[in-house]
Amino acid sequence: AQKITQTQPGMFVQEKEAVTLDCTYDTSDPSYGLFWYKQPSSGEMIFLIYQGSYDQQNATEGRYSLNFQKARKSANLVISASQLGDSAMYFCAMREARMDSSYKLIFGSGTRLLVRP
């Protein structure tokens, strides 16, 4: 069965520094997608970045990059130049391509990031 693991319940980072949030996954499907979402205290889920299992290069979106190590089954999120507004919960999620054509996501337990001024 597919599984997402985020081992860091909470992280601190100094403003303007970079931080890495860990995510490991388990799947037997060769075709899958990995997502990172941000959840501020208001509750909405904000999409940050996506990595497909066949993508040759690591995904980047502005200050966000995904360190994709397929052999290790890890998909860590790197946030560069942290800002106070980055303080939030961060969730890693995975989608498998299924025989029944459903593309539901499963989520990790999240990492709470606090950015210190």
Next chain:
Amino acid sequence: DGGITQSPKYLFRKEGQNVTLSCEQNLNHDAMYWYRQDPGQGLRLIYYSQIVNDFQKGDIAEGYSVSREKKESFPLTVTSAQKNPTAFYLCASSPPAGKLFFGSGTQLSVL
């Protein structure tokens, strides 16, 4: 503006009562989802629907029911059979194999 609207933002349920959470989207997405989030935890899938008039159970469907009579709407009913309904409920939609777009959520509490 295109997006997903969940209502109400806060909802209270009495013992033995069924309550319905609304989810409407104008993104023209076929797929819609309901997730439950408990404090400090990740999201768990309750139900999902790939197309109108069809839906599938997720990982924690017991005590919940859904309908999908229109493409735009995917209401979730929390029945009296759900003994621990207090949680934050998130609705989402997606294009085929695309990212999920989420609503702003409904916080359900038991009186």
